[in-house]
Amino acid sequence: MNYETSHHQSLKQLIAARDARVAVVGLGYVGLPLALTAYDEGFDTTGVDLNPDRVARINQGGQVISYLAPDRIAHAVESGRFRATQDAAALAEADIILICVPTPLTDAQDPDMRFVAAAAQTIAQHLRPGQMVVLESSVWPGATTTLVQPILEAGGLRAGSDFFLAFSPEREDPGNDKFDTHSIPKVVGADDPQSRQLVEDFYRAIVTSAVPVSSAATAEAVKLVENSFRTVNIALVNELKTALEAMDVDVWEVIEAAATKPFGFMPFYPGPGIGGACIPVSPAYLAWRAADAGSDTPLINLARSSNDAVPSMLAARMAAELAARNGSALAETGQPLTGQRILLMGIAYKRDVEDTRRSPALVLLDELEKLGAEVDYHDPYFPRLPEGGEYPQLAGRTSQPLTADNLKRYAAVAVITDHSAPDYGLVAREAALVFDTRNVFEKQGIRVADGRLVKM
Template sequence: MQDMQSPLASALLARIQARQAVIGIIGLGYVGLPLAIAIARAGFKVLGFDIDTRRVAALNQGDGLIKHISNAPIREAIAMGLFSATADFVRLDEPDAILICVPTPLTRQREPDMSYVANSTASIAARLRRGQLVILESSTWPGTTEELMKPVLEADGLVSGRDFFLAFSPEREDPGNPVYGTQNIPKVVGGDGADALALAKTLYDAFVSATVPVSSPAAAEAVKLTENIFRSVNIALVNELKVIYDAMGLDVWEIIEAARTKPFGYMPFYPGPGLGGHCIPIDPFYLTWKAREFDIATRFIELAGQINAAMPRHVVDRLAEALDKRFRRGLNGARILLIGIAYKKNVDDTRESASFKLIEILEERGAETDFHDPHAQVIPKTREHAALAGRRSVALTPETLAGYDAVLIATDHDDIDYALVANAARLVVDTRNACAKAGADMAKVVKA
């Protein structure tokens, strides 16, 4: 057994190694639920916590309510007595380790909204007992674990590293990815002290392919931001190249496919109608906010954000130009069908979807809009786009398509018949190159 400084750490380590530790997970959504499944499959008993009583009830019946996550492993874990869900946070003293997987959005002023993490931490602190391990997985600014969480958890006299153990390990979920999931994505781990790091590493070693220990929770927090800033900046670059090459009469998709044949020094990124999801549109601004504390300007990050945020209006402008060129009419009064309300293909996840902004801009300019999405059939209520909540997906038939002045492809779900779209629609504006990749007739297709 690994040498530990604290007797409490030694006892917890033994329980983890024997698969006798109970693991609590706060937040049972796109991150927490796959994590719960992976941990239960490794033989641990998992107690999931969520404030959504409807989700808790569904999970206890074996329904995860997330389309791309199979219900079979949830039901298997329930049948084996390895998983249950609760909305009773008084039970937070039951788990030996608690993993926090809650949202970390931005405010309207693009500042970190840490309310979910703060509330979760306060709930843990109210029931914290000696010998527990607490791990934050939510994406956040470097210093959150030690500066925000640690003082709250220590407020009643327990000391991190002696009485309880605190760590950070950023989630790396990619919803809908058929190759990489929770178990085969390496986990970066930073602990508040050697015992916390060893405990967290041992826990993750039990159910993921590899762990990557770093020097501190702040270093682990910075790793997550670095990964997503890298993606944001490179997506902004290809979005800008798309605008430039389009003005030159060049196809950015053709150029990217040719460039990616270089076996070194190049990695393909692809343009789109704007950024979506729970990470890339949000995480970079956690670092810009924190950098202001050190009087540092984050110019690359801010510029990338400006370029990506401008893409929905660029797409709508291209759509307006195409309508004018093909039919000599404007957007005012035009009927537009948007394909894809999810932020990425083959999932039902609509968080921060650029499609919401596209609909709002189109309707600001007088267009009538509907959408079709086989995965996300109802627009959920969101803080930023509450007026769109409740709208439902329309059927995708030749008759439906022919009834719109234009079809705007925002999300390239694999189960859309793009040949049908290209043939039946009067005009198609394609932001994902979906029609060309499907070998559809491009006579009525405009790339944007």
């Protein structure tokens, strides 16, 4: 058996016997559920994260992410086969290293690959023959091969022979109670057959199915295509909402009826814009890489700017509705919402998650305040807005209670993120005016008195 085959064979056997030790770099919304899934499927797993608070909370068995089962982390830690550490030296002990660090945008809205490069540099310091490194962060096609591989090879080891290298995109959907990390098929791609085989073996061992593709770049493109598809369709449905409204047709009813077609149609629903660390970011990675490769993505770019414009369109619409109800013309300039108190329900970027990254609710809050409104929020996941977000001036604000007395204090209550917990019946009874960007009242069969509900 030659040198290459022996590394390949021995990692293959370790995976088959579930004796391979797994390390996950980055224990965020993606890395932590993935690490727990590897542990659940019998692999000894170590999470490496730079954040000391997160590491401590995990090792104390804290729940950390609200939609994980409350005792899941505690049970894993108690077993002695799952742990978190800040110490990157743990990477030397691992047979398989999964990279799940952030891939945000720069101020210029271009890919910010600093976290991926830093993680690769850390791994390179501990890399040894026979290991497999899998990048999971959403990146542009070519990043694993042209950015991560040279960093890992700088010490002299070669990908595909001394160590194995692959890309597998994350499809984690925080808060989704139908699909979790284990039940979502995993696309896997690598540039050499040995890495491809090993990454497929590993994911077949921990998730419901692995979908091999011919290269790392193909797997990278899969992720960006999935998210760009959503970006374009969300922009489309928001455009349809506005156009159909002008015709007195309810877009929600149209979508429900169209969705009965058994082929060729997939429902998307209007909302307050897009948010999170993923859907708004991936199309920017794709657009950047397309331009770099001498191509273009005009449709995707248009969808991105349409989606970005939704919160300020909603703010303007709310101002117009309030002015009309007050019997006044909407001031063209200045602060038409001066003296108006508005309560935003749901500040997270999507229902039932404690994540405000790129949340359209925060953009809307900021826009309404620029128009002069006094804005409060209610969100069971954010009793207090943390420091260090995209709107530092909002840090420290607190969630207002959803009581009959409190609801009466606002000129309007706007549902932005339809968390499951709030009592929408109470809102329907007590609010002077309700703006509903999620169709939550109709979906829940709650009647709001005539004229007091504005679907938007």
